[in-house]
Amino acid sequence: MSEASPAKAYGLHLGVIALLFVLSFLLPEYYHGLLARIMVLAVFAMGYNMLFGYVGLLSLGHAMFFAAGLYGAGLAVIQLGWSVPAAFAAGLGCGVVLSLVIGLLALRTTGVAFMIVTMMFAQVFYLVILYFASWTGGDQGMVVPQPARVLFFGATALDLTNPTMRYMSALGLFSLVLLITLAIVRSRYGRVLVAIRENEERTKMLGYDTFSNKLAAVVISGIICAASGAAYALLFGYVGSSFASVQYSILPLLWVLLGGGATTLGPLIGTLFMYYVIDITSGYTSAYLLIVGIALILLVLFFPKGILGSIRQRWLGWLP
Amino acid sequence: MTLETLNKGNGIMDKSKTFDLSKTGLTRRTTLKGLAATAGLVTAPGFVRYSQAQSSAPIKIGFQSHRTGIGAAYGRWYEKTTAAAVKAINAAGGINGRQVEVIIEDDGTDPGRGAEVVGKFATQHKTDIVFGTLFSHVVIGSAPAAGEAKIPYFVVSEGHHVASTKLNRYVFQPGITDVKSQIQSMAPWIAANAGKKVTQIFPDFAFGYDHRDYLPPALKAQGADVIAQIAIPPTESSFTKYFPQIPAETEVIYHVMVGPAVLTFVKELGEFYGSNRPQLFGFIDSLEATDINSPGLEFLDGSHFWEGSPRYAQADDTEAQKAYRTAVGIDDNGAAVGDPKDVSTAAHMFGCWETLYVVKKAMEDAGYKGPEDRAKLVEATEALTAFAEGPEHPQGAKTFNGKIHQCFGIQNISKVEGGKLKVVHKTKIEDGLYEAEGDYTTQAL
Secondary structure (H helix, E strand, C coil): CCCCCHHHHHHHHHHHHHHHHHHHHHCCHHHHHHHHHHHHHHHHHHHHHHHHCCCCCCCCCCHHHHHHHHHHHHHHHHCCCCCHHHHHHHHHHHHHHHHHHHHHHHCCCCHHHHHHHHHHHHHHHHHHHHHCHHHHCCCCCEECCHHHCEEEECCEEEECCCHHHHHHHHHHHHHHHHHHHHHHHHCHHHHHHHHHHHCHHHHHHCCCCHHHHHHHHHHHHHHHHHHHHHHHHHHHCEECHHHHCCHHHHHHHHHHHHHCCCCCCHHHHHHHHHHHHHHHHCCCCCCHHHHHHHHHHHHHHHCCCHHHHHHHHHCCCCCC | CCHHHHHHHHCCCCHHHCCCHHHCCCCHHHHHHHHHHHHHHHHCHHHHHHHHHHHHCCEEEEEEECCCCCCHHHHHHHHHHHHHHHHHHHHCCCECCECEEEEEEECCCCHHHHHHHHHHHHHHHCCCEEECCCCHHHHHHHHHHHHHHCCCEECCCCCCCCCCCCCCCCEEECCCCCHHHHHHHHHHHHHHHHCCEEEEEEECCHHHHHHHHHHHHHHHCCCCEEEEEEEECCCCCCCHHHHHHCCCCCCEEEECCCCCCHHHHHHHHHHHHCCCCCEEEEEHHHHCCCCCCCCCCHHHCCCEEEECCCCCCCCCCCHHHHHHHHHHCECCCCEECCEEEEECCHHHHHHHHHHHHHHHHHHHHHCCCCHHHHHHHHHHHHCCCEECCECCECCCCEEEECCCCEEEECCEEEEEECCEEEEEEECCHHHHCCCCCCCHHHCCC
16 A cells, blocks of 8 residues: 655645535535535544554544534533633543543553443443433433524524534534544654554554554544534434434444545545435335445455455555 | 594504505506506416416425434334324314425434424425434434524424434424423322332433432422332343342332333342332333333233333323324224234323324414514414313313423323323323423524
């Protein structure tokens, strides 16, 4: 696999961002709204990919990082009356603290044990949300009031409930995270992460502190997922415990597997693919999850590296 | 009749503000040419189709259904009831002379998907309203999408979330009472007939918390007390270890367990008490779509349940109630006609029927023509005050508080007798009234 030149790599990613920008003016209203949601959730998948794709750590508890951002931002607005930027920062802060603590504890394990430990921590997080229902709204969740979802720049007010504003905010977050992810995976640190994934013992022998590097990856992954959760709360106005359930730990795994693990654009492709398969098939049958399941099996059988992963393997070896 | 005669006759039209041909500079010939051209355009095939589309296109109702996920049993019966109501409405001429078309989307009983489905109705299907959601977390998750799309969202949820005024002006619950009102209505009967020392057993999540929070003050007002509250985690599958927490002096156990574990709960409670048990009072939500004669439920014999609408046909059923049951397709035992094992969600699903008739009434009051009249529809719904018992409201008469977008109605208390539920008491509407917690009408449309 050859590495793309910076111009080629950044050109491709900026092209994707430009395409998403143009789509804002071309898409019908429904798909415009849906794509905004997909971009926010693709950020969640990108965060997951950072750990799963590049470090090879399969977590079954990433819903807690998404929910940390979701509740961090949502509760800051609902319970404390904070502004949108402050609430978003609160969501990120919750993601940092949680991922640091979880990383310090869970990285003492590897493989299947890591999966189980992360799943257990996420379950604890989920039950904590239910336990403090008077604050969190429990399983029913809470609405982030529409008037509070306005971003002020001096005298200018940007209403995040406006479809165009929401789309552009989602695109802004997605673009930022995409470019940061690309920069990380092309950096020296990114190569160390891949080295850990490929052979941790050899990486250690070469003198790298693999624990610290993995911990940093957990924190970066946690922050990105929390950013997605915080954006979801502020852009779509709902904070609920279902986003902390095990289903939302498995979804980013599926999105990444579909799109292609360890590819920067794979999470977007996977999320997009899954959303559209569900959206279209649910119009024909209530057994749409069966169709999704069959699609997943076929992909694993014929494209085991996911859509972009397989394309990279067969045709475009330079894809980051 | 000339324009001036018309003005004199009704005193409404102001001539200075009416269109005066003489001031336009148009000649008679030009005007005639214009009229001829207009007539030609109007009679052209394309225009005919367009005008018909405007006047007779169906009213489109987006039904947000729980076809999959934990709400699937409810979703299926909500769909059946909705189909029956729409059939009846269409047979009687539709709404404002237009037929009603229902478009169904599955929300998977998931709030995230629920919000997407509301967006899909508003922007892709371009339905006139969204309707039919039951589970509270889906309603709360979808409400922001409805408010932002400014599409009226008529839920059949029984949650207190609408009446709490924490949602937005586009969300209504006019066809089923909310849980706060239901609990409050039960208290006088429990205190007078079952006992004054009550122990509550409820699931440790929001559904249980409504009962935990609203029952004690309601009982207190009736001179009774909740002496213990036992919250059971939602992940629990065995309950025996919780029963020793029930105080010995308990006269009534008030239980609202839901989900598949309810059968185990009842069986283990029966084993714990044997034949010498306190009175039992529960909400039928625990056993909706479940046969009351299922093995393990024998212990419930002689106990009492809240029911929104009775599952079993009653001796004093009104003609409207009988007609409703026939239309929906449920037999005297509340199961699907021809399939006794397919037990309905009778206590709740009537809300779909009644909500659609409220929508019909509000659309007719508003002179609703299309999505551009959604704000008028909201105001017309808020202006409603009462619904009389009858074919459109077979469960019973109701009042409607337009400020909190919530209806209030009678409740049924039924006793399990001989494997059936027999209504032993009907509450009054006033029993369930409470102070409004806010006012949606102050919000901008």
